[in-house]
Amino acid sequence: GQQVMQIPQYQHVQEGEDFTTYCNSSTTLSNIQWYKQRPGGHPVFLIQLVKSGEVKKQKRLTFQFGEAKKNSSLHITATQTTDVGTYFCAGLRGRDDKIIFGKGTRLHILP
């Protein structure tokens, strides 16, 4: 069954507001990746986090990997209409090298 939970499933925000999606695993992950999929498009790699407690920034996007390497978050500051899409986390499960995707958070921006 699904062992990487991603919340929320949907999020509507006003343009300019912040947005956060969370990814929680029941097992320790070797690494975690984040992808963005625009409507009708294919997933596009955003970033990979490997170290416990790691924080990485890409312009308005901030990615965090928890100390226990079981959870991660993606925070977008001052959302823009170009941020619309579904954000997926994908964890590499350490014990068997299997990649587990979260079900994604679909972000909708209200103008």
Place this chain on the structure above:
Amino acid sequence: DSGVTQTPKHLITATGQRVTLRCSPRSGDLSVYWYQQSLDQGLQFLIQYYNGEERAKGNILERFSAQQFPDLHSELNLSSLELGDSALYFCASSVGGGTHITEAFFGQGTRLTVV
């Protein structure tokens, strides 16, 4: 354009049939991954090949099989198709051989509809 090519883009077939999806990775990438994306299940990792050999297996059904050829292109074979197999099938490629240790590039996907 990610550099990963998938054919066909769309496929409509009947239950019980067999289809083959094709993927050409980016030039220089040795790993190919297959994913299934459906509305209710999200993105599911199916299988990974690295330089011609199976590297990792995910939630791939026994009715499904894949292979990677010497020229590194890959095919995903789906047999005894059921209505529930209707989904978007993505292929991705990466340089490295570890399971997603490096950035993966996705193709545009093949939309399979089983009727």
